[in-house]
Amino acid sequence: MSDEWKSGSSEASGNNADDRSWKLLEKTLLAGVQEQRRARRWGIFFKLLTFVYLIGALFAFTPLLDFGKGGSRSTEHTAVIDVQGMIADKEMASADNVVGALRAAFDDTKTKGVILRINSPGGSPVQSGYIYDEIRRLRAKNPDIKVYAVISDLGASGAYYIASAADQIYADKASLVGSIGVTAAGFGFVGTMDKLGVDRRTYTSGEHKAFLDPFQPPKADETAFWQSVLDTTHRQFIASVKTGRGDRLKDKEHPELFSGLVWTGEQALPLGLIDGLGNASYVAREIIGAKDMVDYTIEDSTFDRFSKKLGVSMANQLAMWMGFQGPQLR
Known part of the structure; x- marks a missing residue:
């Protein structure tokens, strides 16, 4: 135990x-x-x-x-305003940004001349027209301050629309200039829908409310109407260029001048689309006579630029490409 x-x-x-x-x-x-x-x-x-x-x-x-903003607003200077990228609402080259910068430049008593430094394929006819009208208004109000459009790589379509409002246009010999035309593009998915066996059902209260629906076959009468809209916009564009350039256009009836073609700066000069060859520094120094350049460009905030790089702009463009897209001066 x-x-x-x-x-x-x-x-x-x-x-x-x-x-x-x-x-x-x-x-x-x-x-x-x-x-x-x-x-x-x-x-x-x-x-x-x-x-x-x-x-x-x-x-x-x-x-x-303050990158690239040499010069001082306290002394006589050349005001520089960048028109970069697409001319559209909410973009850097929106009418609000460009017009705001123009007004600030003209309001400065030390501004001797204004340069629009352009590198753009064009964009919205409404935004371009707003900037065009404001340039002409400010020129008329301030005749002593000249406006010069200086095209770097590209000054096409809506960008040239804006440039034509300036007192003079300069470009590099290899710049691309012109493209005086209107475009509107989209996609048609009718064949794809048929192959997938998907039936599109659209209900509207107006005969043409589903106008240019990419999932339905195009209608002849709607296509003709849309072409008339583009033609009207094109005529407005041509009229503005003729008013802005005046007799400097060597041949206003040139068969291809308003066809949407682009020319190099060297080719554009004899056509009267530009007034001379040169860059922004040359114009400020030799034409305006104020070599110090002050940048008046209104830019997005750092946060806005960061957000756009994350894809906001891409999403907006994709939405336009997949559906209805209005006229573009491109």
Whole structure:
């Protein structure tokens, strides 16, 4: 009996020791896991803190970097306004941005002349027309301040529409100039829908409310009507260019002048589409007589530019390409 008791007692002691060992091991493991979690949380915190610091520094110092804005508004200077990229609402070259910059340049008593530095394929006829009208209004109100359009790589369609409102147009000999025409594009998915066996059902309260639906076959009368819209816009474009350029256009009845073709600066000069060859620095120094250039361009905020790079603009364009797209001066 005594031996049995001793044996049982020994086994119980062994089990208790094992339990204590497992509990100690469990506590050690849990402590290690908790320490790793704390280290991970602190690591994430410091990474976020660094990220916030860098973003804050970017927002704080970007306005101070003033890249390419040489010259001072306190002395006589040439005002420069960039017309870059698509001319459209919410873009850098929107009418609001360009017109706002023009007004600021003309309001500055130290502005001796204004250069529109253009590198654009064109865009909205409405936005282009608004800028065109404002240039002519400001020129009439301030006859002592001349406006010069200087085309770098490309000054086509809506961009040339704007340029034609200036007192003079300059370009490089290899610049692409002109493209006086109107385009509207889209896709037709009728065949694709048929192959997929998908039936398009559209309900409207107007005969032409589903006008130019890409999922339905085109209708002859609607196509003819849409062509008349484009032709009307084209006539408005031509009339504005003729008004802006006047007798400087060598042959206003040239069969291809308003056909949508583009010319190099060297070819555009004898046609009267431009007045000379030269860049912005040349015009400021030799034509305006104020070599110091001050940039009046209104740009998007850093956050807006960052957002657009994440795909906002791409999404807007994709939505237009997949559906209805209005007339474009391109």
